[in-house]
Structures are given as C-alpha cells and as structure tokens.
Amino acid sequence: MEAVPLDRHQKKVQRLKAHLAFLDESGFLLIPNVRRTWAPRGQTPIIWHRYRHDRISAISVVTVSFRRQRVGLYFHLHRENISQIEVVLFLRYLLRQIRGPIVLLWDGGGIHTGEQTQAFLDRHPRLHVESFPAYAPEINPDERVWNFRRGLRRGAGKCMKELGNAR
Numbered sequence: 001m002e003a004v005p006l007d008r009h010q011k012k013v014q015r016l017k018a019h020l021a022f023l024d025e026s027g028f029l030l031i032p033n034v035r036r037t038w039a040p041r042g043q044t045p046i047i048w049h050r051y052r053h054d055r056i057s058a059i060s061v062v063t064v065s066f067r068r069q070r071v072g073l074y075f076h077l078h079r080e081n082i083s084q085i086e087v088v089l090f091l092r093y094l095l096r097q098i099r100g101p102i103v104l105l106w107d108g109g110g111i112h113t114g115e116q117t118q119a120f121l122d123r124h125p126r127l128h129v130e131s132f133p134a135y136a137p138e139i140n141p142d143e144r145v146w147n148f149r150r151g152l153r154r155g156a157g158k159c160m161k162e163l164g165n166a167r
Contacts (some may be wrong), residue, residue, distance in 0.1 A: 007011065009155050016101040016103065016128065017100065017101070018066055018100060018101035018102055018103045018128065019063050019064065019066060019098050019100065019102045019103070020063065020066075020102075020103050020105070021061045021062070021063045021064075021065045021094070021098075021102050021104045021105065022061060022062045022063075022103060022106070022140050022141050022142040023059070023061040023105070023106040023142060024058070024059075024060060024061075024106065024140055024142040024143055024145070024146070025058065025059045025060075025087075025109075025111075026056065026057070026058050026145075026146045026159070027055055027056070027057045027058070027081065027082075028056050028057075029055050029059070030054040030056065031054075031137070035085070035145070039090075042050075042155040053054070055079075056075070056077050056079070056080045057079070057080065057081050057082045057086075058073065058075055058076070058077050058078070058082075058146075059075065059076050059078075059082055059086060059087065059090050060073060060075035060076075060142055060145050061074050061075070061090075061104075061142060062141050062145065063093060063098065065103075066100075070088045074090075074093070074094060074097060075145070076089075076090050081113065082116045083111060083117075084111050084114040085116065087111050087112065087117050088116055088120045089126070091117075091120060091121075091124070091127065092120075092142060093101060093106075095097060095123050095124060095126060095127070100126070101126050101127075101128060102126060102127050102128065103128045103130065103132050104127055104128065104129045104130070104151065105129075105131070105132060105140065106131060106132065106140070107131065107132050107134070107137055107140065108131045108132070108134055110132075112129075112148070123133045125133050
C-alpha cells in the first residue's frame with residue numbers, strides 16, 4: 001500500500017498541538033466459518049448451530065498523540081447498525097478520554113454528515129474534522145483494525161452475551 005501524504009493534516013496537528021485521530025465503522029456477521037476438520041476421510045461431519053443472522057457493529061478510532069507520539073485505540077460494539085446517535089455518543093466518549101484538540105479524519109459517510117452529528121461538532125470546537133477522499137478509503141489506518149475480525153468472530157458468543165446484558 002502506498003503511503004499517502006498527510007502534510008496538511010500534520011501541519012494542523014502541529015499548529016494546534018492536537019491528537020490525530022482516524023475513525024471508522026464496520027459490521028460483522030457472526031455466522032460460523034468452518035474450513036477444516038479432523039473427521040475421517042469419507043465421513044462428512046455435521047455441525048449443528050443456530051443459523052441466525054447475529055451481528056456486531058463496531059466503531060473505532062486510532063489516535064496518535066502530538067507530544068509523545070503514542071498510539072491509542074478506542075472502540076465501541078453495538079448490536080444494531082451504527083447511526084448518528086452512536087457516532088455522537090462515541091465522539092462524546094472520545095472527548096472525555098483525550099485532553100486538548102483533536103484532528104479527526106473519517107470517510108464522508110452519511111452518519112458523519114447528518115444533522116445530529118454536525119450539531120454535535122458545532123458545539124465542540126475541540127474537534128477539527130477532515131474527510132478522507134471517497135475514492136481512497138484504504139488510506140485510513142483504522143481500516144486495518146478490522147483485519148482482526150476473525151478473532152472477534154471466535155469470541156462472538158461472549159460479546160453477544162455482554163451486549164445483551166448492556167441493554
């Protein structure tokens with residue numbers, strides 16, 4: 001993958017002495033994914049499971065601090081699809097976790113440009129929002145967080161139980 005110059009954002013981060021934050025959302029179906037087996041040849045194993053379309057929606061942000069150049073990862077999991085409400089709740093959580101200004105980079109999705117999200121951003125001047133170009137979502141480092149989704153699938157039962165208790 002080719003490195004993308006973030007000069008404009010780096011200058012803003014340096015001028016504001018801000019954290020740089022990359023935000024993204026994703027969703028995962030929790031259907032078992034069986035590929036290999038130790039069954040004897042010619043004896044196809046039968047795996048019984050509930051074929052429900054359980055899913056987990058996730059929102060995360062990868063941050064880099066200005067002073068110490070430390071990397072952080074913050075995320076929330078949800079049972080339903082992520083809407084503007086969840087984005088606002090997550091941004092509120094992020095503002096409580098990080099002191100000082102934040103330069104936030106994200107895609108141009110509808111949940112980022114909606115009225116509720118924009119109203120929240122207008123009330124919080126510490127958040128300086130920039131959008132990634134629509135033609136290149138792969139330049140967002142937070143996209144790589146979702147490469148670990150197989151581990152999420154393995155622990156899906158526990159995650160679903162915890163999300164069920166959180167309601």
